[in-house]
Amino acid sequence: METLRARSVGEILDASLRLTFRRFWLYVGMSFFGILPAAIFVGIAAIVAFIVANSAGSGNVTNSFFTWFAIIGGVGGLILLIPLMWWTGVWTGATYHALAMEATGRRATMRESFEAGRKRPFSMIMVDFVLGISACFCCIPIPFFWPAPPAVALEDINWTGALGRSSMLTEGRRWQVFGLFLVMLLLGMVLTMPLTAPIAIIEVVFGRNGLTPGLLILTVFLRMIQFAVSYIMGIFTRAAQTLCYLDLRVRKEGLDVELAAQTASQGTQS
Numbered sequence: 001m002e003t004l005r006a007r008s009v010g011e012i013l014d015a016s017l018r019l020t021f022r023r024f025w026l027y028v029g030m031s032f033f034g035i036l037p038a039a040i041f042v043g044i045a046a047i048v049a050f051i052v053a054n055s056a057g058s059g060n061v062t063n064s065f066f067t068w069f070a071i072i073g074g075v076g077g078l079i080l081l082i083p084l085m086w087w088t089g090v091w092t093g094a095t096y097h098a099l100a101m102e103a104t105g106r107r108a109t110m111r112e113s114f115e116a117g118r119k120r121p122f123s124m125i126m127v128d129f130v131l132g133i134s135a136c137f138c139c140i141p142i143p144f145f146w147p148a149p150p151a152v153a154l155e156d157i158n159w160t161g162a163l164g165r166s167s168m169l170t171e172g173r174r175w176q177v178f179g180l181f182l183v184m185l186l187l188g189m190v191l192t193m194p195l196t197a198p199i200a201i202i203e204v205v206f207g208r209n210g211l212t213p214g215l216l217i218l219t220v221f222l223r224m225i226q227f228a229v230s231y232i233m234g235i236f237t238r239a240a241q242t243l244c245y246l247d248l249r250v251r252k253e254g255l256d257v258e259l260a261a262q263t264a265s266q267g268t269q270s
Contacts, residue, residue: 004105006247009179012180015239015243017236017239019102020232020239023098026108026110027099027235030091030095031091033114034087034091034092035091037084088121089121089123090117090118090121091114091117092125092128093149093152094116094117095235095238096124096149096154097117099150099235099242100245103242103243104259105259116153119156120152120158122159123152123159127152127159131145143175143177144163144170146166146244147170147248148162149241150241151166154245169249169252177244184233188230188237191229192230195229198222199219202219
């Protein structure tokens with residue numbers, strides 16, 4: 001069990017890697033339940049689109065059918081999108097909760113983590129959206145808000161409160177937070193680019209006339225590896241965010257002392 005304490009950027013990276021693989025299959029199981037509803041939704045949409053496209057090609061449908069199909073499909077998609085977004089927020093919050101439990105020496109369970117994730121799912125989606133926009137267009141807000149998702153998951157506060165809380169915690173440590181974010185970003189690029197480039201070359205250069213069975217198998221194999229690397233990097237990044245958040249609370253609020261006192265109190269009562 002790791003001791004909760006103030007860490008440097010390098011120590012946070014080391015601890016994040018250990019945290020990622022300590023209960024790796026728990027995170028995989030949580031991801032399965034998290035991704036499954038979205039995968040079913042996308043699969044059904046793809047099947048319906050395939051059927052409609054084939055019907056259009058054979059001339060078996062009218063323009064009015066396409067109009068009503070577009071209306072019903074659009075409305076139905078929007079209705080289904082809301083629970084899918086809710087469930088994504090639950091799963092994301094559950095992952096941060098499990099990582100925090102493991103980081104503080106408490107054994108995480110899937111049931112407990114999903115119960116925690118149900119408290120603020122839309123707030124989790126909103127802080128992830130803010131961070132995504134920040135990373136895509138300008139990285140200036142990142143040092144202020146990078147620890148916001150763990151704050152939502154662990155403190156049961158809404159997304160605006162989490163952004164404010166994150167801004168307060170990062171004050172005086174923003175260069176370190178930005179450095180940690182930058183290392184994670186570059187590491188993800190270094191690990192995925194060697195897989196992305198061959199896939200692009202195969203599909204662009206050889207895909208014009210159709211891929212041979214050998215190239216098709218190679219492409220599928222490379223995409224599977226790419227997905228696995230991206231998934232592990234996702235857990236690794238969330239572990240780093242969680243440890244960054246805990247590190248800031250240790251430095252500013254004495255969280256390590258507080259948890260040690262709670263543990264001692266529980267031991268005395270038992």
